[in-house]
Amino acid sequence: LKTPLKQASTSQLVLTERQPDCQPLTTPPKLKETPPADPWTPTSNLKMLISAASPEIRSREQRRQLSDSSSEVLQTKHCLQEHLLGDEYEKSQPSRKEKSLGLLCHKFLARYPDYPSPSQKSYICLDEVTEELHVERRRIYDIVNVLESLHMVSRLARNRYVWHGRHNLPQTLQALKKVGEENKYIQQIQMIKKREYEHEFDPDGERNEEMASSFGSSEQSEMSFVELPGVEFRAASVNGRKYKSLRVMSQKFVMLFLVSTPQIVSLEVAAKILIGEDQLEDLDKSKFKTKIRRLYDIANVLSSLKLIKKVHVTEERGRKPAFKWTGPEVLPNTQDTKLEATSTTCSPPISESIPSKEQCSKALFPSKGKQNFTRHSSLIKLVKSIENDRRKIQSAPTSPVKISASTYQSLPVFPNTIAQFSAVTKHQLEEQSKTEEMQMKCALSSPEAVPKPEPSQQPALSQPLGVCPASHSSVSPVVLPHLQSGVSYAIYLHPSQAHTVTTYSPGFMLQPLPCANVTGIKSNNSKILNKITTEEGDTQRGPDEPTKSLAAEERPETKSETSSQRCLKRSQALPESNLIKRRKSDEESLDTSLTFFPSGYLIPLTHCTHGNKAECSTKEKAGVCSLQHTAYSSPITGVIPMPASELKTVNIPAFHITPLNIMLSPNSIAAAPVLSNSCLNSSSTSSAPNPSSSALNFMLQHIGLIPAGVQVPANPVLQHVPVSSQSENISHSSGSTNVQEGKVIEFTFYSPINESNFLFSLQFLQPKEPQEPQAVTENFFRTPGGPNTEPALSANSDGTQRTSQGTLYIPQRKLEVSED
DNA sequence: TCCTCCCGCCAAGCA
């Protein structure tokens, strides 16, 4: 409500302007001329009193007042002040509760449906809202920012937002929970509580230092904004303030609830964590108070959303205000791939809702920004650690086992593993780019977060794919001799891309990488690559713009495209074009034909699953995959499980297959399978390290091909089938002697879990005809049916065993999944 | 007295 007090403040300004001789803080002189429409009579006076007592009447009256000239409002105001002196006047003012942000948020939410029809997008005009709710714009920002953090609204343009309602809430909460787990909030909360006990009588003493160390150990220094596919955060202004944005605070506040058990978070703890993430060295009282203020703001909005409610917790030190989560229960992350957690710094400030492919391509790289890329020791350590953890679990009795904080982190929460994997990969990639040597490696990832569905429920391939054979001779996945039936995975790579990944042997991994373009990455572009990589690592901004532009370019016009997206597209048309221009300019300045695609991310192929054929079919045709689909596949790897009954095209988001540098010990070569394929370079085999058995076992375990704890023999037998395939369909023929386009390397291994053999194959495809960078970009993301694309995925069944076969096609890259 | 949080200043940055 635009309260009389508010009007007073406004009126004073106006009065000062219009009546320079009138002091703002003094009671204005009684107006000699009363408004003709509302003469100041005893009746009107009574009316005013009633209005003041009744918010509804007052609101109506205030609306009328707003329609009047400001001078009239002033006059009424001043008259009221004169007639209601002292306490009377104060009593006429609405109480603070009536002006609370929570109540205002209620009013705000009442304007929009919880679940708006996609066809009826609600647009929020801040001017209208502020006028109708009679509040300052500033207050609306507070509400909108929190709502935006939950993806209930998204900024469309200046002064304009789109109302999404609660459609995105489950996904958002799941994403937040995931990120919260990764951010080790549980440990932080425990640490803070521990500190409170230890320093009960030393509130200021050494706590800061210890807090800093505890937070520093987890390196949670960056605020990030968790995004959802299709609901991209578009900061009004890309500036440093966004790191302290109410949005980010809101998300992190919610994370605390989602990871806590019970889901009660005190403001004090929340503030400390937020401060700890923000500035460890400034744990002063004023900052703490400010944080608390903001948390109250957020809490008010969340309370209005009925996501939390105020409670009090009584501890040794007294009664503390806290909030309890009353929102929907967020189940364990079984569909992480639907979610996205991206640092705000990575968020294109002007991109519109980056849909499907691009979003998907990001999704496997859960937030936390650059620390993901800077904090790591080595993959070997990681793998060993995970293996040890797994062994602990495997060997543990059924009774609960106390897990240390560190163990906890790496163990049950697979996304952490992936994130660290990615961090390692990222880091190593940077080094790769510096040395201008890259080599394909085999990698994979992706443990099943949930029990694998029954075959009846999941008739097709359920194993996540993520493994792909290396392009080089040094590459050698584990292969077992059992070839009863096989599942083949093939990743088709553009030769020009393949030749750029030659340094470190083993593997691929879907990971963030400013990489690849249709024309390939030239070796002499390492500087460029390095530059971009560095930018990404340091600021997370390097790949932003390409991401945005590409996302915009790839965005298909589909039925699924919401009106808001269209509107957004319109509103973003200019920025996008600017980005394109800028990118083209950059390309020109770099004197390279390369088109750097946005930083890729592990792809949530679950986005593109086939779970709902009817639902997906139209979108698939248009190149858009529903993000709502339940996925059978790994959230990490590139597997697209395909029920045999759904032999049809499935589009997948664009993703990047990039080399994963697995730090391998030289002796791991001994464990490498023997590659007899002549197309493999034997010298590379010996010169480049191969995946250690532990690493391979880790990977195989995580893609669900072997049970945890089971070790694949270190001397697998590789069976490869030379394949020549210039076409984009899989065919088998003789191989050649070089790793060139059209060459296929295949190998198999037996999965005791699936009781079937898996055949992995790698093929290099003939590049498409050169195109202009601009066009290339378009083509890269062109949806199936486009000139350079073909059905992304197909599958079939032989009826004898779980069988699926599919070809995941990415321009210049092709991933085939087949299972016999 | 402390909790709660309204309120609006004012800076950043966009158009």
Added chain:
DNA sequence: TGCTTGGCGGGAGGA
């Protein structure tokens, strides 16, 4: 240069 956005903290109402 004006406007939008939103960080920030004073300070007042409420418990």
